[in-house]
Amino acid sequence: MRLKLLVVVLSLVLFVAGCATQQMDLADGVPDRARAEHEEWQHFFIFGLAPGSHRVQAENYCHGGTIGRVETELTFLNGLLHGLTYGIYSPYTMRVYCLPQ
Numbered sequence: 001m002r003l004k005l006l007v008v009v010l011s012l013v014l015f016v017a018g019c020a021t022q023q024m025d026l027a028d029g030v031p032d033r034a035r036a037e038h039e040e041w042q043h044f045f046i047f048g049l050a051p052g053s054h055r056v057q058a059e060n061y062c063h064g065g066t067i068g069r070v071e072t073e074l075t076f077l078n079g080l081l082h083g084l085t086y087g088i089y090s091p092y093t094m095r096v097y098c099l100p101q
Helices: 002-017 076-084
Strands: 020-025 038-042 067-074 092-098
Touching (some): 067 076
Antiparallel strands (some): 020 067, 038 092, 067 092
16 A cells, blocks of 8 residues: 555656756846747757757847747647657757737
């Protein structure tokens, strides 16, 4: 019984602890619950050390407006793919938020 409980608790900890978000606020005034103007996967290889994606021009998504926030996130699905490929492929989800005009 204790072993089953330990396995369940450790599994939950691993699933919950696997996600991470990095956020860069470039201007004041972006609401916390704002909708992203653009979202795409950024592709990395070898545990995230080698970038495989193109450089994102965030200003193209704000249509002449101001970029408010750029965010990268390691979602559950990103982490699952990272784990299944043993770190060879490491995608991240990238979002661009614009200030309201």
